Amino acid sequence: MQYERLKKGATPVLAVCYDFDRTLTPDDMQAQGFIQSVGVDVKEFWQQSNALAVQNDMDMNLAYMLNMVKRAKGKFYVTRGALNEYGAKIRLYNGVESWFDRIDEFAKERGICVEHYVISSGLKEMIEGTAIAGKFRKIYASAFCYDEDGVPVWPAQAINYTNKTQFLFRIEKGCLDINDHEGVNEYIPPEKLRVPLRNMVYIGDSDTDIPCMKLVTASGGHAIGVYDPENRKKSKVYNLLKNNRIRYFAPADYTEGGELDRLLKAIIIKTAAYEKLEEKHVEDLAEMRENMQ
Numbered sequence: 001m002q003y004e005r006l007k008k009g010a011t012p013v014l015a016v017c018y019d020f021d022r023t024l025t026p027d028d029m030q031a032q033g034f035i036q037s038v039g040v041d042v043k044e045f046w047q048q049s050n051a052l053a054v055q056n057d058m059d060m061n062l063a064y065m066l067n068m069v070k071r072a073k074g075k076f077y078v079t080r081g082a083l084n085e086y087g088a089k090i091r092l093y094n095g096v097e098s099w100f101d102r103i104d105e106f107a108k109e110r111g112i113c114v115e116h117y118v119i120s121s122g123l124k125e126m127i128e129g130t131a132i133a134g135k136f137r138k139i140y141a142s143a144f145c146y147d148e149d150g151v152p153v154w155p156a157q158a159i160n161y162t163n164k165t166q167f168l169f170r171i172e173k174g175c176l177d178i179n180d181h182e183g184v185n186e187y188i189p190p191e192k193l194r195v196p197l198r199n200m201v202y203i204g205d206s207d208t209d210i211p212c213m214k215l216v217t218a219s220g221g222h223a224i225g226v227y228d229p230e231n232r233k234k235s236k237v238y239n240l241l242k243n244n245r246i247r248y249f250a251p252a253d254y255t256e257g258g259e260l261d262r263l264l265k266a267i268i269i270k271t272a273a274y275e276k277l278e279e280k281h282v283e284d285l286a287e288m289r290e291n292m293q
Contacts, residue, residue, distance in 0.1 A: 005183055006174030008194045011113045012275040014268060015171050015195045016103070017212070019204035020120035020127055020141070023226055023252060025090050029126045030068065033089045038071040045071070061121050061142050061158040069152055079150040080125050087129020093229070095254030095261070100135040102256060106265055110272045115195075119167050121160050121208050138176050140167045162211045168202075171195050191282045197221050199271055201264065205236065205252070213245040222267050226252040226260070 021028045031042045040048070045067065053063035072078045100116055107114040115137040118127060124141035127133060142159050144152035157178070166184065170176055174194035175183030190196065197219030202212045205226050213223035225237035229251035237249035250260040 001179075003175060003177040003180040003183060005180070006176065006194055008174070008192055011111065012199065012271065013113045013115055013195045014107065014199050014201065014271050015115050015117060016201045016203065016264070017117045017119050017168065017171070019206070019209050020118055020122045022205045022228070023203055024096055024132070025092055026228060026230075026252075027091070029087065029090050029122045030064070032086070032091060034068065034083075034086045034126075035071075037086075038068075038075055040071055059158050059160060061160050062155055065123075065142065065144065065152075065155055065158070078144075078152055080144070080146055081150060083123060083125035084129035087123075087126035087133075088131070090126065090130050092130070092132065093252045093254055095256065095258065097131055098256070099254040099261075100132065102261075103264060103268075107268045110268060112268055112272050112275075114268070115171075117167070117171060119159070119164050119202075119212065121164075124157070138171075140164075140178070161208055164208070164212050165215050168197065168200060168212060168215060171200070172197055191285070198274070201267055210240070210245050213240065217244065217247055223247055224260070224263065225249040229253045 018024055025032070030045070035042050035045045046064070049064040049067040050060060052058065052067060053060045056063070069078050076082065104114050116135055118136050118139045118141060120127065120141040122141055124139055124143040127139050127141055133139065140159060141157070143156040145154040145156040147153050170178075170180070170184050172193055172195050173184060173186065173188055177183075197216060198221050200216050200221040202209065202216045202221070202223045203226060204213060204223075213225075217223045223246040225240045225246040225248070227234050227237050227249065232251070234249070237246065240246045241249060248263055250263055251258070252260070254260055
């Protein structure tokens with residue numbers, strides 16, 4: 001099968017990758033309507049899911065997905081359409097809906113193309129139901145496989161911890177299709193990488209983000225830890241910074257002129273300057289090789 005593989009173009013690309021729950025929204029997406037509709041307390045639902053995982057030596061994401069289907073049985077059908085509808089009810093942090101166009105325009109004016117990606121342990125179907133779904137180049141998230149009636153019959157994807165990092169390499173090499181295994185493992189010379197890791201921003205809030213944060217930070221990119229702007233609890237971001245998982249932290253407030261807005265714009269400005277220097281370096285390397293043959 002032939003997969004689309006994006007190539008490096010004349011305009012440098014900055015990939016901004018987001019976790020979803022408690023990064024773009026204040027709460028777990030399942031706790032914003034779905035869990036309540038099956039008649040289970042939110043805390044109890046997660047306890048049941050975690051117990052199911054422990055009892056069966058099971059991935060915790062697969063456990064919560066199974067628990068969703070089990071708890072809805074006899075009450076309503078969990079369908080793709082129903083999950084999209086629950087996604088439409090998800091509350092977003094302040095400024096999120098205007099954030100993407102605003103950042104894109106700022107970057108475009110400085111010769112940078114920004115692409116937005118979700119890399120989340122949450123449900124793809126719910127994210128696809130949100131008002132911002134169309135702003136992402138790709139949504140990588142846990143998902144169900146459905147029968148002809150749109151009813152889940154099996155997990156299609158379960159995304160968590162270290163397997164989140166594969167998507168950074170997919171973005172880096174321009175092979176975005178989740179089944180393009182050959183492309184993601186192909187060697188590409190550093191100067192031909194579509195989005196080198198130094199041109200990535202990873203925004204997240206929790207332990208599931210640590211592998212991506214660590215990879216991006218170690219590769220010269222920018223990992224940002226966010227915290228809830230209402231309760232302002234910073235213990236998680238302090239630990240992430242202490243352990244060199246992130247370089248910066250900010251409240252999850254996406255409004256224009258806010259701390260996160262200013263931070264990402266500073267990263268865009270830095271990227272624009274660095275890429276001009278990198279372009280000069282690559283030109284000099286090419287000239288050297290041509291004249292030393």
